[in-house]
Amino acid sequence: MxxxxxxxxxxxxxxxxxxxxxxxxxxDVQQLIDAAGLAVQTGQYPLLAALDEMxxxxxxxxxxxxxxxxxxxxxxxxQLAKQxxxxxxxxxxxxxxxxxxxxxxxxxxxxxxxxxxWPLIETHLADICADxxxxxxxxxxxxxxxxxxxxxxxxxxxxxxxNTNE
Amino acid sequence: MxxxxxxxxxxxxxxxxxxxxxxxxxxDVQQLIDAAGLAVQTGQYPLLAALDEMxxxxxxxxxxxxxxxxxxxxxxxxQLAKQxxxxxxxxxxxxxxxxxxxxxxxxxxxxxxxxxxWPLIETHLADICADxxxxxxxxxxxxxxxxxxxxxxxxxxxxxxxNTNE
DNA sequence: GCATAATATATAACAGGTTATATAAACCGT
DNA sequence: ACGGTTTATATAACCTGTTATATATTATGC
Numbered sequence: 001m002x003x004x005x006x007x008x009x010x011x012x013x014x015x016x017x018x019x020x021x022x023x024x025x026x027x028d029v030q031q032l033i034d035a036a037g038l039a040v041q042t043g044q045y046p047l048l049a050a051l052d053e054m055x056x057x058x059x060x061x062x063x064x065x066x067x068x069x070x071x072x073x074x075x076x077x078x079q080l081a082k083q084x085x086x087x088x089x090x091x092x093x094x095x096x097x098x099x100x101x102x103x104x105x106x107x108x109x110x111x112x113x114x115x116x117x118w119p120l121i122e123t124h125l126a127d128i129c130a131d132x133x134x135x136x137x138x139x140x141x142x143x144x145x146x147x148x149x150x151x152x153x154x155x156x157x158x159x160x161x162x163n164t165n166e
Numbered sequence: 167m168x169x170x171x172x173x174x175x176x177x178x179x180x181x182x183x184x185x186x187x188x189x190x191x192x193x194d195v196q197q198l199i200d201a202a203g204l205a206v207q208t209g210q211y212p213l214l215a216a217l218d219e220m221x222x223x224x225x226x227x228x229x230x231x232x233x234x235x236x237x238x239x240x241x242x243x244x245q246l247a248k249q250x251x252x253x254x255x256x257x258x259x260x261x262x263x264x265x266x267x268x269x270x271x272x273x274x275x276x277x278x279x280x281x282x283x284w285p286l287i288e289t290h291l292a293d294i295c296a297d298x299x300x301x302x303x304x305x306x307x308x309x310x311x312x313x314x315x316x317x318x319x320x321x322x323x324x325x326x327x328x329n330t331n332e
Numbered sequence: 333g334c335a336t337a338a339t340a341t342a343t344a345a346c347a348g349g350t351t352a353t354a355t356a357a358a359c360c361g362t
Numbered sequence: 363a364c365g366g367t368t369t370a371t372a373t374a375a376c377c378t379g380t381t382a383t384a385t386a387t388t389a390t391g392c
Contacts, residue, residue, distance in 0.1 A: 005216045005231040011291035012284055013212050015191030020233055022184030023349065029181055043378065046179050050171045059341060065171040067186055072379060074342060096340040096387045118178055125177035129302045136295045136309070139302050189379065209348065225371060238349060240372060262357045262370040 007144070010137060021144060028152035029121060035153070036116045039083070040109060047076055048102065051086065052110040056101040058091070085109060120156045128152075173310065176303060187310060194318035195287060201319070202282045205249070206275060213242055214268065217252065218276040222267040224257070251275060286322045294318075 006013045006020065030042045040048070050065050051057060059077060063070045077100050080086045085106040091097035102110065128146045129139070172179045172186065196208045206214070216231050217223060225243060229236045243266050246252045251272040257263035268276065294312050295305070 003231065004233055005220070006212055006233055009212070009215070011288045011295070012215075014291055015188050015195055016209060016212055018184050018188030018191060019349080020188075022181050022186075022188055025181030025184060027350080041377075043182060046172055046175070046182055049175070049178075054171070060339090065169065067170055067172055068378090069380065070341070071343080071381085075378080078342095091340095094340080094388070098341070122177045125180055129177070133299060133301065135299065136305050139305065143302070185379080193380085207347075226369090234348090235350060236371070237351085237373080241348075244372095257370095260358070260370085264371070 007141065017140060021140065021147075024144075024147055025125075025152070028147070029117075031151070031153040032117045032120065032156060033113070035157075036112070038109060038113055038117070040085075040113070041079075044076055044080060045110075045113060047073070047080070048085065048106060048110050049113075051100060051102045052107065056099050058097045058099060060097075062100060080106070120159075121152070124152055124155045124159075128155075173307065183306060187306065187313075190310075190313055191291075191318070194313070195283075197317070197319040198283045198286065198322060199279070202278070204275060204279055204283070206251075206279070207245075210242055210246060211276075211279060213239070213246070214251065214272060214276050215279075217266060217268045218273065222265050224263045224265060226263075228266060246272070286325075287318070290318055290321045290325075294321075 006017050026042045033040060033042060033045075046066055047062060050062060054065065057065070059070060059073050062077070063073045066073065077086060077088060077098075081088050084103060087101050087103055088098050089101075091099055129143060133139075172183050192208045199206060199208060199211075212232055213228060216228060220231065223231070225239050226236060228243070229239045232239065243252060243254060243264075247254050250269060253267050253269055254264050255267075257265055295309060299305075
């Protein structure tokens with residue numbers, strides 16, 4: 001078999017590898033979101049959660065809070081507005097600014113997520129990362145290995161079955 | 167100031183955060199590549215390095231070796247072929263397969279990278295990650311903090327000046 | 333108080349990742 | 363040896379990130 005070249009290159013391919021792990025994690029979380037019947041894109045939950053916890057914000061504030069570029073936020077907000085999850089309106093004092101705010105639907109979405117899947121994600125990811133304490137590369141190895149062995153989704157489902165079903 | 171929301175959410179935003187760090191690392195490395203006068207995209211160095219070290223491969227083998235999807239490799243190879251860095255030809259025995267091979271230009275590019283910037287990347291990233299040993303989230307905090315304090319590029323440049331210039 | 337500079341957001345173009353699906357070649361069973 | 367299945371790659375459509383640049387509004391200095 002052809003093996004994992006990126007993994008073997010250590011620090012040299014760290015950027016590629018971080019992105020790869022991030023994609024994998026987001027894909028796994030998306031499964032959970034879908035299974036819970038929540039109509040959101042994984043990548044937009046942070047934006048919604050920020051609005052929920054910090055209140056209405058401008059595009060620029062969101063970009064700063066999320067560590068993402070302003071055009072990225074503009075686009076995300078545009079999509080979320082189209083889905084009716086947030087509203088956008090011009091600032092009253094400064095008309096250059098746009099005030100982004102959760103709609104009722106948006107608040108419900110965040111509340112549902114917080115209740116149903118957030119605890120599962122936290123618990124299981126903490127578990128996956130738990131007993132690794134070495135250097136960063138070792139921890140990445142362990143994380144990737146464990147996600148390959150059993151996806152976050154499978155881990156969550158097993159637990160749920162054990163607890164709530166016959 | 168608005169602070170870093172993603173960082174504060176711990177495991178919940180791990181996927182987003184991994185991708186963010188990966189983007190940052192790749193951007194930093196791209197600076198080094200540009201400064202060294204190498205005409206490549208950071209993200210494609212792993213592919214080139216794999217071809218260099220493992221010899222000519224098919225699209226599918228590359229996808230497996232790099233841990234990315236087959237369509238992703240098809241596109242990367244297409245771009246690299248356009249730049250004259252790799253050649254692609256049908257397999258002789260199995261005409262479905264495409265054999266991807268470094269050109270002379272490609273081999274030179276890898277050799278140059280290996281000589282000029284790879285050691286710098288390894289050294290400085292290892293250094294940045296060195297004395298952190300705790301749980302994963304702490305290491306991510308440390309990594310992000312250090313990259314914010316001083317970019318990989320700055321770190322490399324400082325070292326070079328100290329060693330090789332007046 | 334008007335011209336210029338700065339700021340906030342929008343838009344365009346690109347990167348590189350994904351999934352789903354189409355196409356072409358090879359394999360296989362009868 | 364031909365029809366159906368499998369396999370390898372290509373293509374399409376989308377996501378989300380980026381940078382560079384345009385537009386609109388506010389702030390400022392003379």
